[in-house]
Amino acid sequence: MNLLNIFITAHVLTALVLAAPPNAVNLNQDTPYIKELLRQAKTAEIESFMDQNIDPCSDFYSFACGNYDRINSASNLGVISTGLLETIAKGSVRKILKMLNTAHDDYDTPEDIQVKHFYESCLRIKELNSTYSEKLKRLIAEFGTMPVLEGSSWQESDFDWLGTIARIFHQYGMRILFGTEVTVNLANNTENAIYITQQVFPLEYRSMYIDNETLTYRQKYQYKIQSILQSFLGVQAELARQTAKELMDLEVDLAQGLVDENDGLELGELAKQLTVADLQESYSPTLDIDRLLFLSIGERVSGQIYEYNKQYQENLVEVIKRTPKRTLANYIFFRLIRAFVKTPSDNPKKQKNDCIDLTKKFFPKNIDNMFYRRYNNDKSSREIDNMWRLLKTTFNESLQSSSALDWIERPTRDLAIAKLEAMKLEINKYDSNNFTEEFANLNLQGPDYVENVRQIMLLRTRQMREMLHKPAKKVEISEDISFSPCYIGLLNTIQMPVALLMPFYIWSDVYPNALVFGSLASMIGHELIHGFDDSGRGYDAKGNLKDWWDEKSISNFAKGQKCFTRQYGKYVYDGIQLKESTSQSENIADNGGMRLAYTAYRKWYDNQLALPVxxxxxxxxxxxNLPYTAKQLFFISFAQTWCNDVDPKEKARLVSTDTHTPDKLRVIGTLSNDYEFAKEFNCPFGSTMNPREKCILY
Structure with missing residues (x-):
């Protein structure tokens, strides 16, 4: 079969799913024709991505994914990257788009209708026209005046920066420069606690603000600031340019206090319980913590609270001392209005996608719940549950064994077994959520996007303040919807996105189980291992922050960790040397998760051999059509889970900010440590994919 035919066949399934009229073909039909069609399409897709001329023992990624970048070029498609998770995300967005653009139907709850109203207000944002600027200026006027708008009439002596950020937080829940947060108590996840913590940074990572390789992103963000000042506040071009530079310089200065993501510091190491008096003594008079808490929360706070990332507050003290009040004021008010700014697009498709992203940001649980009620597949839920039970059983046997994980001392191993037993896998369908309660007094309407955002923030902030005197609620992953599983230490739970329930991307009744175990089971196994790495081991079976490992087991783990540091520190990605990282938790999880999934698959396979049918x-x-054994298909599936293409301009940022190793090296690093892989592909001892030294913990 030539490359063109392979390419065409591989996309038959996509064409059927996306292009055919609704009743033209039903891929869920249980007929021999449909089953064979699905198998042939999947076979052709696998084959199209591979370059079978490559020696699998020299470079297994290129063997499994050698043609992927030609078929799914990020540059040609105008995206940052392509890959399986991006493909699943696109499929999910198509369904969400249909869901939000559909007139009210039988599935809609009153809360769903409000979510649709919000989405509609985003689509109709151009209707705000000249009133947009006035709405933003009224937001500023709630808390004071902005120097760039007032000019020489702005009075520095009237400006109280700490009082301003505290009142903004009390009203809208926004941390600017730094502030408070009410969330689950690390030491007791049944109650909530107050944290003093840093602001959210638009570029997220310290390296994005200080590395030479990421300068272009700072320049783009600075231009975005300038554009907002001009377009939304009517600031003259030169003044907007100068102000944008001052604000960007300040944000870079603030970012010096952020934790270096390569240090691998965990939440338990960064969040420390102190009294308000202790914090007041450390930072007063520059940071008046007592006053900040009173104005932010609306009541006097005594006793112990958490301080997150002490070095940020220490750096902030110095930044405040050397920064002109005019710059601080411009920065605070820019950050305030930035949360309400949405630049409309002249491209209808882009506008819809942008509005989906914003709707997911403000209503992640609602979107997941709406998605599940419309597109759920009970059979896939059962299959995932069966896979989860097999993974737990397999890992439990390793913990029970006297030899499999002998670097863990028996008392610690017993506690690990208890933690594993308590660990849960949950699909993020939120069917038990009380959305009526969460939406109380919310009335989202019409085209007024700014007012809708304001109402949401007012409600959420009031609810957050009320949390201080209520039992803790379930911890959420983040504001954004994820497309891969995620382990939450505070819950001792792996959360599974509903998007992974969609058939045909990863699983189908007619696909070999080898493919499903190589992909989805490896991803779930990765998250399971996170429960027992240098981060997850800080949480006990109930999800409370607790050190339950003995010193010898910790020492043995550290020795294995150093092996991974040496191994991955040698890798070069597209000419870029990987940064040396102390924490190897993602690489350890990749290795352990794949190995766990393969062992579970072999267990399933051997059990089938023993059954009459x-x-x-x-x-x-x-x-x-593929000359590979079932076990070889497992490893091909694992590798193809990470087939990707990244826009060349993004590669430096990827290396600087992502705690995961670039996908090509995730495949090579993980499989080169595995004896079973080397055995199945007959890789000579000492070859690239079967090196003499292997790094193995789980």
Whole structure:
């Protein structure tokens, strides 16, 4: 089969799913024709991505993914990167787009209708016209005046920076420069606690603000600031340019206090309980913590609270001392209005996608719940549950064994077994959420996007303040919807996005189990291992922050960790040397998760051999057009989970900011440590994919 035919066949399934009229073909039909069609399409897709001329023992990523970048070029598609998770995200967005653009239907709850109203207000943002600027200026006027708008009439002596940020937080829940947060108590996850913590940084990572390789992103952000000042506040071009530079310089200065992501410091190391008096003594008079808390929370706070990342507050003290009040005021008010700014696009498709992103940001749980109620597949939920039970059983056997994980001392191993037993896998469907309570007094309407955002922030902030005197609620992953599983230490739970329930991307009844275990089970296994790495081991079976490992087991883990540091520190990605990282938790999870998934798959495979009808199940474990065994298909599937293409301009940022190793090296690093992989592909001892030294913990 030539490359063109492979390419066409590989996209048959996509064409059927996306282009065909709703009743033209039903891929869920249980007929021999549909089953064969699905298997052939998946086979062709796998084959199209591979370059079978590459020696798998020299470079397994290129063997499994050698043609992927030609078929799914990020540059040609005008995106940052392409890959399986991006493909699933696109499929999810298509369904969400249909869901939000559909007139009210039988599925809609009153809360769903409000979410649709918000989405509509985003689409109709151009209707605000000249009133947009006035609405933003009224927001500023709630808290004071902005120097760049007032000019020489602005009075520095009237400006109280700490009082301003505290009142903004009390009203809208925005931390600017620094502030408070009410969330679950690390030491007791049944109650909430107050944290003193840094602001949210638009570029997120310290390296994005200080590394030479990421300068272009700072320049783009500075231009964005200038554009907002001009377009939304009517500031003259030269003054907007000068102000944008001052604000960017200040943000870079603030970012010096951020934690270096390569240091691998965990939440338990960064958040320390102190009394308000202790904090007052450390930072007063520059940072009046007592006053900040009173104005932010609306009541006097005594006793212990948490301070997150002490070095940020220490740096902030010095930044405040040397920064002109005019610059501080401009920065505070810019950060205030930035949360309400949405630049409309002249491209209808881009406008819809931008508005979906904003709707997901403000209503992540609602979107997941709406998605699940419309597109759920109970069969996929059962399959994932079965896979989860098998992964837990397999890891439990390793912990029980006297030899498999002998670097963990028996008392610690017993506690690990208890933690594993308590660990849960939950699909993020939020079917038990009381959305009526969460939306109380919210009335989102019409085209007024700014007012809708204001109402949401007012409600959420009031609810957050009320949390201080209520039991803790379930911890959420983040404001954004994820497309891969995520381990939450505070819950001792792996959360599974509903998007992964969509059929055909990863799983189908007719696909070999080898493919599903190589991809989805490896991802779930990755998150399971996070419960037992240098981060996860800080949380006990109930999800409370607690050190339950003995010193010898910690020492043994550290020795294994150093092996990964040496191994991955040698890798070069597209000419860029990877940064040396003390914490190797993502690489350890990649290695352990894949190995756990493979062991579970072998267990399933061997169990089928023992069943009277097992041969029927095993008959589909190979693909007729691919000359690979079921176990080899597992490793090909694992590798193809990470096939990707990244825009060349993004590669430096990827290396600087992502705690995960670039996908190509995730495949090579993980599989080169695995004896079973080397055995299945007959890799000579000492070859690239079967090196003499292997790094293994789990």
């Amino acid at each position: 097992g041969s029927q199940a095993l008959a589909k474990e190979t693909l007729s």
